[in-house]
Amino acid sequence: MENNLLVSRLQQLGRHFPAVPKNLEQPAVRVAVTGAAGQIGSFLCNFIAQGRMFGPYQKVILQLIELPAAEKVLKGLVMELKDGAYTCVADIIPTTDPMVGFKDADVAVLVGARPRGPGMERSDLLQANAKIFQAQGAAIDQVAKKTVKVCVVGNPANTNALICSQYAPSIPKQNFTALTRLDQSRAISQIADRTGAQVEDVNNIIIWGNHSATQYPDTFNATVRGQPARQVVNDDKWLDGPFLSKVQKRGAEIISVMGKSSAASAAAAACDHVHDLWFGTVPGKYASMAVISDGNTYGIPEGIMYSFPCEILPGGAWSIVQNVPINEFSRAKMDKTAKELLDERKMALGI
Numbered sequence: 545m546e547n548n549l550l551v552s553r554l555q556q557l558g559r560h561f562p563a564v565p566k567n568l569e570q571p572a573v574r575v576a577v578t579g580a581a582g583q584i585g586s587f588l589c590n591f592i593a594q595g596r597m598f599g600p601y602q603k604v605i606l607q608l609i610e611l612p613a614a615e616k617v618l619k620g621l622v623m624e625l626k627d628g629a630y631t632c633v634a635d636i637i638p639t640t641d642p643m644v645g646f647k648d649a650d651v652a653v654l655v656g657a658r659p660r661g662p663g664m665e666r667s668d669l670l671q672a673n674a675k676i677f678q679a680q681g682a683a684i685d686q687v688a689k690k691t692v693k694v695c696v697v698g699n700p701a702n703t704n705a706l707i708c709s710q711y712a713p714s715i716p717k718q719n720f721t722a723l724t725r726l727d728q729s730r731a732i733s734q735i736a737d738r739t740g741a742q743v744e745d746v747n748n749i750i751i752w753g754n755h756s757a758t759q760y761p762d763t764f765n766a767t768v769r770g771q772p773a774r775q776v777v778n779d780d781k782w783l784d785g786p787f788l789s790k791v792q793k794r795g796a797e798i799i800s801v802m803g804k805s806s807a808a809s810a811a812a813a814a815c816d817h818v819h820d821l822w823f824g825t826v827p828g829k830y831a832s833m834a835v836i837s838d839g840n841t842y843g844i845p846e847g848i849m850y851s852f853p854c855e856i857l858p859g860g861a862w863s864i865v866q867n868v869p870i871n872e873f874s875r876a877k878m879d880k881t882a883k884e885l886l887d888e889r890k891m892a893l894g895i
Contacts, residue, residue: 572603572634573822576649576688578680579656580608580638581617583804584697587811588655589621593630597815598822603634609645610638611656642683649688651822653814654680654708657698670703670892677704681711690715693821693860696722697814701755702834702849703888709836709849710893718862721821722834724751724759724851726806726813731761731791735768738787739776745769750853750868751832753881754888759851760877761791765868784873824858830865831856842870842878847895848885 575592579585585608591597592604606625610618622638639645646652658672677696684692692715696705705722709715731749736742750762763783766773777783790797798806820831830853839846841864853865870878889895 570602572605573598574605574607574648574650574689576607576609576646576652578609578642578645578652578654579698580606581610581614581621582655583807584810584814585655586621587808588653588814589625590628591811591815593625593628593633595632596812597818598632600632602632604632605635605637606633607637607645607647607649608639609642609656610640612640615640642680643687646680646683646686646688646692649684649692651818652684652688652692652694653697653818654694654704655697655814657704666700666888667891670700670888673698673700673704674707674892677707678711681708684708685712685714688715692719693818694720695814695817695821696720697810699755700888702851702885703892705834706836706847706849706889707892717836719860720836720849721817721862722755722849722851723810723814723817724755724832724834725817726810727751727755727759727761727791727794727851728832729809729813729816730794731763731787734787734790735763735766735773735777738779738782739768739773741768741776746773747828748830748853749773749832750830751851752874752878753851754885755834755851756881756884757792758881758884759792760874760881761788762874762877763787764871764874765853820856821860821862822858825854825856830854833862835862835864841866842868843875844878844882845886848882848889850882850885 577585580589618638622636625636698704701722705720709717709720728749728751732743732746735746745768747767749766752760752762763773768776795806825831832851833854834849834851837844837846837848837850844850854862855865856862
């Protein structure tokens with residue numbers, strides 16, 4: 545595991561490794577991806593095949609799940625993956641049957657979700673996705689490994705992850721997470737641009753709450769080149785206003801410019817999220833991800849999937865970073881996004 549972590553970190557820094565040393569060979573990781581042939585899914589499958597998620601020496605078995613209506617597109621994706629001759633790919637299993645796709649999965653990345661249509665209320669969207677993620681949770685419960693790590697990308701991601709966990713009772717709720725790493729990456733990019741720093745110089749921006757317009761990107765505990773970020777930026781008005789809005793509404797901004805939603809950046813964030821679940825976080829650096837709240841941390845209600853700053857050990861055991869200072873401004877933002885998640889839970893699950 546230590547050797548794999550080393551080469552994976554090097555690979556993330558851009559190194560290329562042409563061959564797999566025999567002493568670093570590991571059993572293939574089974575990765576289930578739903579919505580595999582969609583915009584995000586296609587990027588994600590290629591990134592995984594390239595070694596972006598598990599490192600350049602780790603073989604993977606891609607278990608690609610799609611709806612029957614997308615079976616032809618899925619076939620085309622498989623053709624492209626094969627034409628890529630990716631050395632990390634041990635096998636590809638395309639399917640429209642979740643019981644096949646989730647079979648013995650080590651990791652499940654749930655990308656496919658019902659998009660919001662014209663005139664569709666948020667409650668309608670939540671109820672439609674509830675049916676999808678109920679079925680996926682039940683299938684994961686029946687056929688995936690009990691140690692499976694589940695990352696939900698499809699929106700509304702936090703509540704979809706909660707729904708999925710409810711219908712997979714034999715798998716620990718701690719194994720279900722939702723993606724807010726994209727929001728963290730967006731926040732890091734904005735601060736780097738504002739200060740002229742490199743993205744790797746910006747650390748510990750926290751995304752609290754929901755992957756929605758109520759999320760709270762917290763800069764009060766962040767650093768830039770080891771210095772307090774707010775001192776380096778030196779513009780509280782921007783940090784407490786335009787910066788927050790920019791991160792919260794970045795997805796909508798991209799749609800307005802491109803005519804379609806984020807794809808490559810979301811796939812890259814999903815890779816970073818699962819990478820840290822597999823290998824652990826770098827000591828002293830927080831990973832934002834939505835996890836189940838126990839009701840005893842930062843005053844967040846129990847039983848919602850809420851994004852916290854997390855530290856992760858190799859193998860996926862995570863803990864919420866404790867004793868992060870919370871001021872009145874942050875408290876109000878954190879409570880607002882928690883209320884939205886409580887409302888979503890009630891709409892989706894009636895609890």
